[in-house]
Amino acid sequence: MNEQELYANDWLGLNWSEWLSLDPSDNEIPTISSDPGLYRVRHRYRDGLEYIGETGRSTRGRVDALARNVYSEEMPFRDPHTAAPCLWAVRDRYGSEFEVSTTTPRLAEDDQDRKGLEAALIAIARREMGQSPTANFGRIIDGYSQSSYRKDGYVGGPLEDGETELNAEPGRGPVPWENVDDVTASDWMGLEWSEPYRLADRLEPDLPDAGVYRIWLGGETPPLAYIGETSAFTGRLRRHEKTFGGEARFAVAMPKGMDAKHKRTEVETDLIGAHYLSHGQSPLAQFGNGNAIPQ
Known part of the structure; x- marks a missing residue:
């Protein structure tokens, strides 16, 4: 290709x-x-x-x-x-x-x-x-x-x-594109991801002020359930728990240059795009597709 x-x-x-x-x-x-x-x-x-x-x-x-x-x-x-x-x-x-x-x-x-x-x-x-x-x-x-x-x-x-x-204001450059296929790996796309936590335990880790995150359900992955960016992790993850349930897993990353929304969105887009290329689909609930999540 x-x-x-x-x-x-x-x-x-x-x-x-x-x-x-x-x-x-x-x-x-x-x-x-x-x-x-x-x-x-x-x-x-x-x-x-x-x-x-x-x-x-x-x-x-x-x-x-x-x-x-x-x-x-x-x-x-x-x-x-x-x-x-x-x-x-x-x-x-x-x-x-x-x-x-x-x-x-x-x-x-x-x-x-x-x-x-x-x-x-x-x-x-x-x-x-x-x-x-x-x-x-x-x-x-x-x-x-x-x-x-x-x-x-x-x-x-x-x-x-x-x-x-x-x-x-200039944007942020692309992520490293390393270990592209393993979407739950600690070094997926060359970023340093946190260990995974249940959404029900979202208050336990010391979360960064801003960054990107990924959510996945139990069972085999890929696909992920969602990829996002935020400058307010606590509130965002609380809302995601209502959608995905407390047993869903999440991990966060804070690469350099997460101080502005357009920079976080650039990295978010890199991650969604790589997921699509590697696995032939977007994360299950991406782009407002919450109905794809099993109830």
Whole structure:
């Protein structure tokens, strides 16, 4: 399986379309399938990928919504497409030469598979690039303020000299990708995991302030039941006990750079993506799929 060539038409074993202009005026977006799918965006004069996304509706419609906002006169709001403000800023600074490529495999009709595959694509892109695609995880490039959601009414744009934007803070690099297959190992994905505890005993260990965690049920693993991130372990694990029961096991890890939510989410995505690639599925209850947990 081709994991390294991010622009290839068989990247990660998928059947990707040719690269099309994202500029609506070039009229290439109407050729995109209206089936559920995934898409990747690149800039012709920049290395790597700028964004990876998915939709359970029309791939053409989702890409069109992104394109219309990226090519708007002023920076768009974060809705209907959360990546649009960042890509608008990239266009403003580096030029308008964005391209998009899509894939609509049959499995994209299933939310769990499609979102798990998106996590795998982002995780592999992070591993190969050494950083996240520019517009994933709600970031903005340095030198720009980010628009709010429409209801809050703030329109972003270029900053004045000396001004800063909190959302431009760099992300965290990829995890080491060591011991990828053994999802309950103490060194899974090259991280240092705590010993496992029952969720019923969640108050016993000295938990870190922030980090990532994994939950699994009794019996054989994989799959895990859930992978998450938090800056408040006690409350989060209490809620998980209601879902998974007190006998479910959990372990936590606190790699460097867990001080901001977008950094924790980057690591969480690495873990979900690796789980999907190694075992062909997302953790059982990932992406709101709590009904998959045996009662």
